[in-house]
Amino acid sequence: MKKVAVSCFLYFLLTSLTGDWHLIKKIPFTEVASFTTDKLGNVYVVSENMLLQFDANGQPVNHYSEKNLGRLASVDAVNPFKLLTFYPDYAQINILTSKLVLQSTIQLRGIGIEQPVLICNSAVDYGIWIYDRQDFQLKKIDLNLQIFRKSDNIPQITGREFNPVAMLEANDYVLLSDPATGIFFFDLFGTYYKTLPVKNVYSMQAKDNDLYYVSNGELRTYNFKTLADKKIELPVGDSITASRFEQNRLMLLSGNELKFYSN
Numbered sequence: 001m002k003k004v005a006v007s008c009f010l011y012f013l014l015t016s017l018t019g020d021w022h023l024i025k026k027i028p029f030t031e032v033a034s035f036t037t038d039k040l041g042n043v044y045v046v047s048e049n050m051l052l053q054f055d056a057n058g059q060p061v062n063h064y065s066e067k068n069l070g071r072l073a074s075v076d077a078v079n080p081f082k083l084l085t086f087y088p089d090y091a092q093i094n095i096l097t098s099k100l101v102l103q104s105t106i107q108l109r110g111i112g113i114e115q116p117v118l119i120c121n122s123a124v125d126y127g128i129w130i131y132d133r134q135d136f137q138l139k140k141i142d143l144n145l146q147i148f149r150k151s152d153n154i155p156q157i158t159g160r161e162f163n164p165v166a167m168l169e170a171n172d173y174v175l176l177s178d179p180a181t182g183i184f185f186f187d188l189f190g191t192y193y194k195t196l197p198v199k200n201v202y203s204m205q206a207k208d209n210d211l212y213y214v215s216n217g218e219l220r221t222y223n224f225k226t227l228a229d230k231k232i233e234l235p236v237g238d239s240i241t242a243s244r245f246e247q248n249r250l251m252l253l254s255g256n257e258l259k260f261y262s263n
Contacts, residue, residue: 025058038080170206203242
C-alpha cells in the first residue's frame with residue numbers, strides 16, 4: 001500500500017480543527033488591505049495606509065505610518081527582524097525592524113525595476129523576489145541590490161494573461177496567484193513550472209509541505225509532495241477572505257473583522 005506523507009503541521013492542524021477553537025479577540029477595521037503573521041506569533045494588518053502590529057492575543061503592540069509614499073500595499077514578515085513594507089506607487093520597499101522602526105529603503109526604479117507589483121522575502125539567500133509588470137518578469141535581487149534571477153515574459157511562456165495579486169516563496173518554489181487563472185509555480189531560478197488551476201485566491205500561507213489558500217471564502221490546503229488538495233473545516237460559518245496559522249493561534253479575516261482563536 002502506498003504511504004501518503006502528512007506533515008506534522010497539517011496533522012496538528014486537522015486534529016486541532018476537529019476539537020474546540022476558542023474565540024479570544026475580535027477586531028473591527030474600517031478597511032483591511034492585507035494582513036500577515038510572523039513565526040513569533042505577531043500579526044500585521046495594513047489598514048488605512050498604516051501598518052498595525054498585534055501580539056498573538058490581538059493586543060496592539062506597535063504601528064508604522066509613511067504618508068509620503070502613496071499606498072502601502074503589503075508587508076512581508078517571513079523574517080520577523082526584517083519586515084518588508086511595499087509602496088508600489090513610488091516603487092519603494094521600506095525595511096523595518098521587529099519594533100516597526102525604519103531601518104533602510106530600497107528604491108526599485110533605481111535598479112531597473114520600473115513597475116513592481118508584488119514583492120516577497122526569500123528565505124534561501126536573503127534576497128527579495130519582485131514581479132515587474134514593465135516586462136512581465138519575475139525578478140530577484142540580492143543583498144547588493146543586483147538583479148541576479150529573471151523569468152521569461154510570463155504571458156508569453158504561459159499563453160495567458162497574467163495579473164497576480166499575491167506572491168510567496170515556499171518549498172523550493174515561488175508562487176504567484178492570479179485570481180482569474182490560478183497559482184503559478186516557478187522554481188528558484190525563475191523558470192516556470194506549472195499552474196495550479198484554483199481561482200479567486202488572494203491569500204496564501206506555506207507551512208512545511210503544505211500550502212494554505214483561501215478560495216471563494218473557503219480555506220483549502222495543497223500538499224507540495226502528494227499534490228492532494230482538500231478543504232479545511234473552520235470554527236466559523238462566515239465566508240473568509242484571508243487566514244493565518246501561527247503556533248496555537250488561528251486568525252481569520254471576514255470582511256473587515258479580524259478574529260483570533262486559540263485551542
